[in-house]
Amino acid sequence: MQEILAAIQADKPDAVGELPVPESYRGVTVHADEVAMFDGLDSRDKDPRKSLHVDEVPTPEPGPGEALIAVMASAINYNTVWTSIFEPIPTFKFLERYGRVSPLAKRHDLPYHVVGSDAAGVVLRTGPGVHQWKPGDVVVAHCLDVPLEGPDGHNDTMLDSEQRIWGFETNFGGLAEVALVKANQLMPKPAHLTWEEAASPGLVNSTAYRQLVSRNGSGMKQGDVVLIWGASGGLGGYATQYALNGGAIPVCVVSNQEKADICRSMGAELIIDRSAEGYKFWKDENTQDPKEWQRFGKKIRELTGGEDPDIVFEHPGKETFGASVYAARKGGTIVTCASTSGFMHQYDNRYLWMNLKRIVGSHFANYRESWEANRLIAKGMIHPTLSKAYRLEDTGQAALDVHRNAHQGKVGVLCLAPEEGLGVTNQELRDEHLTQINRFRGQ
Structure with a gap:
């Protein structure tokens, strides 16, 4: 593994194809015999530092249509x-x-699961039938694992019956020194970014692109008012950028002044600080408060000059969904990709059916959408939201940060990369966008 790292650091990635693939590698795992370790605890009290391990695991052989990559950096996602x-x-x-x-x-x-759904690195080996990629190619990986053997996925690969999220629903994920991917997960690494910066957009950037920009999501257009929950977070940080880039009007919902300042630094002007406003959408565990929805809707209209959101960018789930359905304009769209506060959503259906609103489910992105989202990163039109990077050994702490929302943007993890700041091959483009690249740093 050290020879592979030395070749990459010497800017000779092509040489890695001549080196032997190690028989084992270090990866972040959960263990099947520990699945009951948190029984009886509330979700918020479960500690990823206790369940995530760094183990030496056997290296899989790439099969047809697959590739092994040496992972320089990865990132934490909610999955x-x-x-x-x-x-x-x-x-x-x-x-x-x-x-x-x-x-x-x-x-x-296997009785262990190597986790992680983001990666930036170098192709080590390819399996039979792979022609677009070769050892030495410098890449990032998106997390859609799909064989495309059946008919369902040939219009939109996300509809394939065997579609899975790599590193979550499959093994050999990206929080490791080596990862196994489908070759159609690979994309060129943005040359102006470091390894850890390049690894961080993958899942959330592609997800936000499909939710907002793609016709498979909400099909955002110029002038749309877009309500964005968690607008400085891993997903929301990209949603805010896409709204601004696409001529829409983001209304950014955040939880403190620091996050509000990040949104303003991106160019957003309409911001709601949930903590300062004191919204309590639930009276108790089982009862929502429609008066709080109304107060929330009134605040949105105060900011927009009387307009309700054309699109609500949803991902918190249970805590906010009732308010989201209420707040969307007549004929508007609530597009949802996650439920980080709970999966069982409740809302008043009268506001949906009588006002002809739509709820659209959106899950990650297909290869084309991921490629387009990565292309915008590579051109410096959308920027990474990395705030901090941990060592592989400290992945448990990185996951705890995300679990407790004690972070901004994305949290990265160095895998083979010995330190931050490596991997840049287009310094000129980097210098042009350095302020935007570092916007979330130190937050």
Whole structure:
């Protein structure tokens, strides 16, 4: 592994194809025999530092259409938090189900799960049938794992019956020194970014692109008022950028003044500080408060000059969904991709059906959408939202930060990269956008 790292650091990535692939590598894992370790605890009290391990694991052989990559850096997504606290179900259920698909998939059904759904690095080996990529290619990986053997995915790969999220519903994920991916997960690494910066956009950038920009999501257009929950977070930080880039009008919902300042630094002007306003959308665990929805809607109209949101960018779920359905304008769209505060949503359906609103489910992105989202990063039109990077050994702490919302933007993880700041090959473009690249740093 050190020889591979030395070749990459010497700016000779092509040389990695001549080096032997190590028989094992270090990866961040959860263990099947520990899935009951948090039984009886509330979600907020479950500690990823106790369940995430750094283990030496055997290196898989790339099969047809697959590639092994040397991972320089990765990042934390909420699916890694879910994996680490074994919610909503242990991911070993996913691996067991996947293992029944084929002999090749059987490799994923193991008593350990190497996690992680982002990666930036260098191709080590490719399996049979891979022609677009070769050892030495400098890449990032998106997290859509799809075989495309059936008909359902050939219009939109996210509809394929065997579509999975790599590193969450499959094994050999990106929080490791080596990762196994489908070759159609690979994209060129943005040359002006460091390894940790390049690894951080993947999942959330592509997800936000599909939710807002794609016709498969809400199809945002110029002038749309877009209500964005968590507008300085991992997902929201990209949603805010896409709204501004696309000529829309973001209304950014944040939880403190520091996050409000980040949104303003991106160019957003309409900001709601939830904490300062004191919104309590739930009277108790079982009862929502429509008067708070109304107060929230009034605040939005005060900021927009009387307009309700054309689009609501939803991902908190249970805590906010009732307010989101209420707040959207007549004929508006609530587009949802996650439920970080709870999966069981409640809303007053009268506001939906009588006002002809739509709820659109949006899950990650297909290869084309991911490619377009990565292209915008590579051109310096959309920027990473990395705030901090941890060592591989400290992934548990990184996941805890995200679990407790004690972070801004994205939290990165150095895998093979020995330190931050490496991997830039277009310094001129970097210098042009350095302020935007570092916007979330130190937050």
